Amino acid sequence: MSLITAFLLMILTGQSSSEYLQQLLCPYENKNGSENRPRVWCKRDAQDQNCCTGFSFQRGVNVLEQGNIVVKDNGKSFTISVRTLTQGDGVYWCGFMTEDKIIVKLAEDYFTNTPFNFAWSILRWIVFVLLAVMTISAHIYSNRKHGNTKTT
Template sequence: MNLITAVLLMILTGHSTSEYLQELVCPYENKTVHRPRVWCKRDAQDENCCTGFSFRQGVNKLEEGNIEVKDDGKSFTVSVKTLTQGDGVYWCGFMTEDKIIVKLAEDYFTSTPFNFIWSVLRWILFILLPVITISTHIYSNRKHGDTKKT
């Protein structure tokens, strides 16, 4: 009974947020600091094209807060909570005066990552591990106790 109470207390009092945040660091030179920045998904048929949007320096949130941008003066980091365009290779870069995108970095982003699955699975294992340990201990003592009586 005490075990059930302990497990319930852990579940009810524990607070865990599991948000899968993917990031891409986009280093730039001082001469490009004021150029419009670009975030886009590479086209599956044409690796030289991408679909996305541009934004100005100083913009911190995009797509209703699903994308956050931080700038440290040497690079800007794009943090993605939700992929609105789906899994694929994403670019960050800047746009020239001629509307040409200069890619600074790229990475594969996915909406069903192992890290998110692990963040949920670890809590299940956290609860199961003590239950299995205690059950094994009780079973072992019971079996060992039966051997002493005969």
């Protein structure tokens, strides 16, 4: 009973927020000035697998697309975190641009606006809590049953 009370208090008094966030890690080597080149975020073209549509941005830029994209750089890689895809579902690239305007792709992944993964990230915690409660309940029930047994 106290577990239910604690859970209700946490829900009623706590503040919670969640969002559907996808990330892509873009590792780079610090040679030939690559760490200072413009970064690229783009969606691969469905007709031409070697082309993409997107934008470039300078190192030090942390927020793009009115906050829908957040960039963090640690000097060895940069991570792009996406809240909303303005170009829709598809394969996205991260990389950097050379002086010749050639995109060097560092990583790619499939991004989607469908929040199935987000739903699962919440659902798995609910399942975890239910599993823990059922395990504890089964243990208590088992101890009660065996505690009432008399040996002669």
